[in-house]
Amino acid sequence: MDEERPRSNTVTTTSSSYSEAFSSSTSLSYDRSFLKSVPGVLLLAEIIFGLLVWALIAGSEYFRFSAFGWVMFVTVFYWVLTVFLFIIYFTRAHTRIPKVPWTLVCLCFNGSACVVYLIASIVDAASINKDRQRHHNYNSWAASTFFAFLVTICYGVSTYFSFQSWRTRS
Template sequence: MANTAGMERLPSGLGICTTIPDMFYIPELVFGGLVWCLVASTYVVPANPQGWVMFVSVFCFVMTFIWLVVFTCGGHRNSGGWAAADFGYHGFAAFLYLSSSVLLATVTISYATLANIQPQLWKYYKMNISAVVFSFFTTLLYFIHAIFSANRWKAF
Protein backbone atom coordinates (compact mmCIF):
# COMPACT_ATOMS: atom_id res chain seq x y z
CA MET A 1 0.00 0.00 0.00
CA ALA A 2 2.87 2.38 0.74
CA ASN A 3 4.25 1.72 -2.73
CA THR A 4 0.98 2.82 -4.34
CA ALA A 5 0.96 6.01 -2.28
CA GLY A 6 4.59 6.60 -3.25
CA MET A 7 3.80 6.23 -6.91
CA GLU A 8 1.33 9.11 -6.62
CA ARG A 9 4.20 11.41 -5.70
CA LEU A 10 6.07 10.77 -8.96
CA PRO A 11 4.93 13.34 -11.49
CA SER A 12 3.73 12.71 -15.02
CA GLY A 13 2.71 14.89 -17.91
CA LEU A 14 3.46 18.57 -17.51
CA GLY A 15 3.92 17.98 -13.78
CA ILE A 16 7.56 17.11 -14.45
CA CYS A 17 8.17 20.76 -15.27
CA THR A 18 7.16 21.80 -11.77
CA THR A 19 8.83 19.28 -9.46
CA ILE A 20 12.34 19.88 -8.18
CA PRO A 21 14.31 16.87 -9.44
CA ASP A 22 12.40 16.54 -12.70
CA MET A 23 12.69 20.13 -13.85
CA PHE A 24 16.39 19.44 -14.54
CA TYR A 25 15.55 17.24 -17.56
CA ILE A 26 15.33 20.11 -20.04
CA PRO A 27 18.57 21.87 -18.94
CA GLU A 28 20.37 18.50 -18.99
CA LEU A 29 19.22 17.98 -22.57
CA VAL A 30 20.10 21.52 -23.65
CA PHE A 31 23.57 21.66 -22.15
CA GLY A 32 24.34 18.04 -22.97
CA GLY A 33 23.36 18.77 -26.57
CA LEU A 34 25.66 21.79 -26.56
CA VAL A 35 28.56 19.62 -25.40
CA TRP A 36 27.73 17.12 -28.12
CA CYS A 37 27.62 19.82 -30.84
CA LEU A 38 30.76 21.62 -29.70
CA VAL A 39 32.89 18.50 -29.44
CA ALA A 40 31.56 17.20 -32.76
CA SER A 41 32.55 20.42 -34.52
CA THR A 42 36.09 20.69 -33.14
CA TYR A 43 39.32 19.52 -34.65
CA VAL A 44 40.00 16.12 -33.11
CA VAL A 45 43.66 15.81 -32.21
CA PRO A 46 43.64 12.97 -29.67
CA ALA A 47 40.72 10.94 -30.99
CA ASN A 48 40.36 8.55 -28.05
CA PRO A 49 39.45 11.05 -25.25
CA GLN A 50 37.26 13.05 -27.61
CA GLY A 51 35.53 9.83 -28.63
CA TRP A 52 34.73 9.08 -24.99
CA VAL A 53 33.30 12.58 -24.56
CA MET A 54 31.14 12.07 -27.65
CA PHE A 55 29.95 8.67 -26.41
CA VAL A 56 29.01 10.05 -23.00
CA SER A 57 27.25 13.11 -24.38
CA VAL A 58 25.26 11.15 -26.98
CA PHE A 59 24.44 8.29 -24.57
CA CYS A 60 23.27 10.63 -21.81
CA PHE A 61 21.32 12.79 -24.25
CA VAL A 62 19.44 9.81 -25.67
CA MET A 63 18.84 8.15 -22.29
CA THR A 64 17.71 11.40 -20.66
CA PHE A 65 15.31 11.99 -23.54
CA ILE A 66 13.91 8.47 -23.15
CA TRP A 67 13.66 8.97 -19.38
CA LEU A 68 11.83 12.28 -19.97
CA VAL A 69 9.37 10.62 -22.36
CA VAL A 70 8.69 7.78 -19.89
CA PHE A 71 7.98 10.25 -17.10
CA THR A 72 5.93 12.54 -19.33
CA CYS A 73 3.76 9.71 -20.67
CA GLY A 74 3.26 8.23 -17.20
CA GLY A 75 4.97 4.92 -17.97
CA HIS A 76 6.48 4.91 -14.50
CA ARG A 77 3.06 4.32 -12.97
CA ASN A 78 2.92 0.73 -14.26
CA SER A 79 5.60 -0.68 -11.97
CA GLY A 80 7.46 0.20 -8.80
CA GLY A 81 11.05 1.18 -8.21
CA TRP A 82 11.11 4.22 -10.48
CA ALA A 83 12.35 6.57 -7.78
CA ALA A 84 15.37 4.31 -7.16
CA ALA A 85 15.95 3.90 -10.90
CA ASP A 86 15.81 7.67 -11.36
CA PHE A 87 18.44 8.14 -8.68
CA GLY A 88 20.59 5.35 -10.11
CA TYR A 89 20.49 6.66 -13.67
CA HIS A 90 21.28 10.26 -12.77
CA GLY A 91 24.07 9.24 -10.40
CA PHE A 92 25.57 7.08 -13.14
CA ALA A 93 25.18 9.89 -15.70
CA ALA A 94 26.87 12.35 -13.32
CA PHE A 95 29.80 9.95 -12.94
CA LEU A 96 30.07 9.48 -16.72
CA TYR A 97 29.94 13.21 -17.35
CA LEU A 98 32.54 13.88 -14.66
CA SER A 99 34.94 11.42 -16.27
CA SER A 100 34.40 12.88 -19.72
CA SER A 101 34.66 16.47 -18.42
CA VAL A 102 38.04 15.78 -16.83
CA LEU A 103 39.30 14.14 -20.05
CA LEU A 104 37.98 17.02 -22.13
CA ALA A 105 39.67 19.56 -19.86
CA THR A 106 42.95 17.64 -20.10
CA VAL A 107 42.76 17.55 -23.89
CA THR A 108 41.93 21.26 -24.00
CA ILE A 109 44.90 22.17 -21.81
CA SER A 110 47.25 20.16 -24.00
CA TYR A 111 45.62 21.69 -27.08
CA ALA A 112 46.60 25.21 -25.94
CA THR A 113 50.25 24.75 -26.90
CA LEU A 114 49.26 23.44 -30.32
CA ALA A 115 46.93 26.42 -30.84
CA ASN A 116 49.75 28.82 -29.95
CA ILE A 117 51.99 27.23 -32.59
CA GLN A 118 49.30 27.09 -35.29
CA PRO A 119 47.03 30.17 -35.04
CA GLN A 120 44.42 28.70 -37.41
CA LEU A 121 43.58 26.19 -34.65
CA TRP A 122 42.71 28.95 -32.17
CA LYS A 123 38.99 28.74 -33.10
CA TYR A 124 38.89 25.05 -32.18
CA TYR A 125 40.67 25.76 -28.91
CA LYS A 126 37.97 28.27 -27.95
CA MET A 127 35.26 25.78 -28.89
CA ASN A 128 36.95 23.18 -26.69
CA ILE A 129 36.97 25.66 -23.79
CA SER A 130 33.24 26.21 -24.27
CA ALA A 131 32.66 22.46 -24.39
CA VAL A 132 34.59 22.04 -21.12
CA VAL A 133 32.49 24.70 -19.38
CA PHE A 134 29.21 23.22 -20.63
CA SER A 135 30.39 19.70 -19.79
CA PHE A 136 31.16 20.57 -16.18
CA PHE A 137 27.86 22.46 -15.91
CA THR A 138 26.01 19.41 -17.28
CA THR A 139 27.85 17.27 -14.72
CA LEU A 140 26.60 19.60 -12.01
CA LEU A 141 23.03 19.38 -13.32
CA TYR A 142 23.11 15.57 -13.31
CA PHE A 143 24.65 15.56 -9.82
CA ILE A 144 21.99 17.91 -8.42
CA HIS A 145 19.29 15.84 -10.10
CA ALA A 146 20.74 12.70 -8.50
CA ILE A 147 20.77 14.33 -5.04
CA PHE A 148 17.15 15.42 -5.29
CA SER A 149 16.17 12.02 -6.72
CA ALA A 150 17.85 10.33 -3.75
CA ASN A 151 15.86 12.55 -1.39
CA ARG A 152 12.65 11.62 -3.21
CA TRP A 153 13.58 7.93 -3.13
CA LYS A 154 14.24 8.09 0.63
CA ALA A 155 10.83 9.72 1.13
CA PHE A 156 9.06 6.61 -0.24
Protein backbone atom coordinates in the same frame (compact mmCIF):
# COMPACT_ATOMS: atom_id res chain seq x y z
CA MET B 1 -17.19 -45.42 -31.65
CA ASP B 2 -17.08 -41.72 -32.18
CA GLU B 3 -20.35 -40.05 -32.89
CA GLU B 4 -20.17 -37.09 -35.17
CA ARG B 5 -21.69 -33.96 -33.72
CA PRO B 6 -23.33 -31.39 -35.91
CA ARG B 7 -21.28 -28.24 -36.28
CA SER B 8 -22.66 -24.97 -35.03
CA ASN B 9 -22.27 -21.78 -37.06
CA THR B 10 -22.45 -19.59 -33.97
CA VAL B 11 -19.28 -17.79 -32.90
CA THR B 12 -19.00 -16.66 -29.31
CA THR B 13 -16.61 -13.83 -28.41
CA THR B 14 -15.57 -12.63 -25.00
CA SER B 15 -13.78 -9.57 -23.81
CA SER B 16 -10.81 -10.00 -21.54
CA SER B 17 -9.60 -7.60 -18.92
CA TYR B 18 -6.16 -7.63 -20.57
CA SER B 19 -7.50 -6.13 -23.79
CA GLU B 20 -9.45 -3.53 -21.86
CA ALA B 21 -6.36 -2.57 -19.87
CA PHE B 22 -4.30 -2.45 -23.04
CA SER B 23 -6.73 -0.23 -24.87
CA SER B 24 -7.00 2.19 -21.96
CA SER B 25 -3.22 2.42 -21.59
CA THR B 26 -2.57 3.39 -25.18
CA SER B 27 -3.57 6.99 -24.59
CA LEU B 28 -0.73 8.81 -22.91
CA SER B 29 -1.35 11.98 -21.01
CA TYR B 30 1.12 14.80 -20.69
CA ASP B 31 2.11 16.07 -17.29
CA ARG B 32 2.71 19.78 -17.75
CA SER B 33 3.28 20.23 -14.04
CA PHE B 34 6.33 17.96 -14.40
CA LEU B 35 7.99 20.69 -16.48
CA LYS B 36 7.68 23.06 -13.52
CA SER B 37 9.02 20.60 -10.94
CA VAL B 38 12.67 20.46 -9.89
CA PRO B 39 13.28 17.02 -11.50
CA GLY B 40 11.63 18.22 -14.72
CA VAL B 41 13.70 21.40 -14.89
CA LEU B 42 16.86 19.43 -14.15
CA LEU B 43 16.08 16.90 -16.89
CA LEU B 44 15.50 19.73 -19.37
CA ALA B 45 18.77 21.39 -18.33
CA GLU B 46 20.62 18.07 -18.72
CA ILE B 47 19.13 17.63 -22.19
CA ILE B 48 19.95 21.18 -23.34
CA PHE B 49 23.45 21.38 -21.85
CA GLY B 50 24.25 17.81 -22.91
CA LEU B 51 23.20 18.64 -26.45
CA LEU B 52 25.50 21.66 -26.40
CA VAL B 53 28.42 19.53 -25.19
CA TRP B 54 28.23 16.95 -27.93
CA ALA B 55 27.26 19.48 -30.62
CA LEU B 56 30.28 21.64 -29.83
CA ILE B 57 32.59 18.63 -29.96
CA ALA B 58 30.93 17.08 -33.01
CA GLY B 59 31.36 20.35 -34.90
CA SER B 60 35.12 20.14 -34.44
CA GLU B 61 37.81 17.74 -35.57
CA TYR B 62 37.38 15.60 -32.48
CA PHE B 63 38.17 12.36 -34.33
CA ARG B 64 41.87 13.29 -34.34
CA PHE B 65 41.99 12.97 -30.56
CA SER B 66 40.84 9.76 -28.89
CA ALA B 67 39.99 11.58 -25.66
CA PHE B 68 37.30 13.58 -27.42
CA GLY B 69 35.92 10.32 -28.84
CA TRP B 70 35.41 9.12 -25.26
CA VAL B 71 33.74 12.40 -24.31
CA MET B 72 31.46 12.12 -27.36
CA PHE B 73 30.49 8.58 -26.40
CA VAL B 74 29.60 9.59 -22.84
CA THR B 75 27.69 12.71 -23.83
CA VAL B 76 25.65 11.11 -26.61
CA PHE B 77 24.95 7.97 -24.55
CA TYR B 78 23.65 9.87 -21.52
CA TRP B 79 21.88 12.45 -23.67
CA VAL B 80 19.82 9.75 -25.41
CA LEU B 81 19.01 8.04 -22.09
CA THR B 82 18.06 11.38 -20.52
CA VAL B 83 15.71 12.14 -23.43
CA PHE B 84 14.05 8.73 -22.95
CA LEU B 85 13.73 9.30 -19.21
CA PHE B 86 12.23 12.74 -19.83
CA ILE B 87 9.67 11.28 -22.25
CA ILE B 88 8.78 8.53 -19.76
CA TYR B 89 8.12 11.05 -16.98
CA PHE B 90 6.54 13.75 -19.14
CA THR B 91 4.03 11.31 -20.63
CA ARG B 92 3.48 9.65 -17.23
CA ALA B 93 4.41 6.30 -18.76
CA HIS B 94 6.17 5.41 -15.51
CA THR B 95 2.74 5.19 -13.82
CA ARG B 96 1.70 2.53 -16.33
CA ILE B 97 4.66 0.29 -15.40
CA PRO B 98 4.37 0.05 -11.60
CA LYS B 99 6.61 -3.02 -11.23
CA VAL B 100 9.70 -0.98 -12.12
CA PRO B 101 11.22 0.75 -9.06
CA TRP B 102 11.45 4.15 -10.76
CA THR B 103 12.96 5.95 -7.79
CA LEU B 104 15.81 3.44 -7.66
CA VAL B 105 16.22 3.51 -11.45
CA CYS B 106 16.52 7.31 -11.39
CA LEU B 107 18.93 7.20 -8.46
CA CYS B 108 21.22 4.72 -10.23
CA PHE B 109 20.95 6.55 -13.56
CA ASN B 110 21.65 10.00 -12.13
CA GLY B 111 24.45 8.74 -9.89
CA SER B 112 26.21 6.93 -12.72
CA ALA B 113 25.69 9.87 -15.06
CA CYS B 114 27.20 12.25 -12.52
CA VAL B 115 30.31 10.12 -11.98
CA VAL B 116 30.89 9.27 -15.65
CA TYR B 117 30.16 12.84 -16.78
CA LEU B 118 32.63 14.15 -14.18
CA ILE B 119 35.31 11.88 -15.63
CA ALA B 120 34.39 12.95 -19.17
CA SER B 121 34.47 16.63 -18.14
CA ILE B 122 37.94 16.26 -16.67
CA VAL B 123 39.13 14.40 -19.78
CA ASP B 124 37.58 17.13 -21.93
CA ALA B 125 39.31 19.88 -19.96
CA ALA B 126 42.67 18.07 -19.91
CA SER B 127 42.57 17.45 -23.67
CA ILE B 128 42.30 21.09 -24.66
CA ASN B 129 45.47 22.39 -26.23
CA LYS B 130 46.09 26.09 -25.70
CA ASP B 131 48.02 26.44 -28.95
CA ARG B 132 45.35 28.34 -30.92
CA GLN B 133 47.34 28.47 -34.15
CA ARG B 134 47.49 24.67 -34.45
CA HIS B 135 44.00 23.93 -33.15
CA HIS B 136 41.29 26.25 -34.38
CA ASN B 137 38.77 24.19 -32.36
CA TYR B 138 39.97 25.66 -29.06
CA ASN B 139 36.87 27.78 -28.43
CA SER B 140 34.47 24.91 -29.17
CA TRP B 141 36.39 22.56 -26.90
CA ALA B 142 36.58 25.15 -24.10
CA ALA B 143 32.84 25.79 -24.36
CA SER B 144 32.13 22.06 -24.38
CA THR B 145 34.15 21.71 -21.18
CA PHE B 146 32.15 24.47 -19.52
CA PHE B 147 28.83 22.87 -20.48
CA ALA B 148 30.10 19.41 -19.52
CA PHE B 149 30.76 20.64 -15.99
CA LEU B 150 27.30 22.28 -15.94
CA VAL B 151 25.71 18.96 -16.94
CA THR B 152 27.75 17.22 -14.24
CA ILE B 153 26.38 19.63 -11.65
CA CYS B 154 22.82 19.05 -12.95
CA TYR B 155 23.25 15.28 -12.67
CA GLY B 156 24.70 15.72 -9.18
CA VAL B 157 21.69 17.75 -8.05
CA SER B 158 19.37 15.21 -9.72
CA THR B 159 21.18 12.46 -7.82
CA TYR B 160 20.53 14.28 -4.56
CA PHE B 161 16.81 14.66 -5.29
CA SER B 162 16.59 11.07 -6.53
CA PHE B 163 18.20 9.91 -3.30
CA GLN B 164 15.73 11.94 -1.23
CA SER B 165 12.83 10.49 -3.22
CA TRP B 166 14.18 6.94 -2.94
CA ARG B 167 14.78 7.30 0.80
CA THR B 168 11.26 8.54 1.51
CA ARG B 169 9.66 5.73 -0.54
CA SER B 170 11.80 2.94 0.89
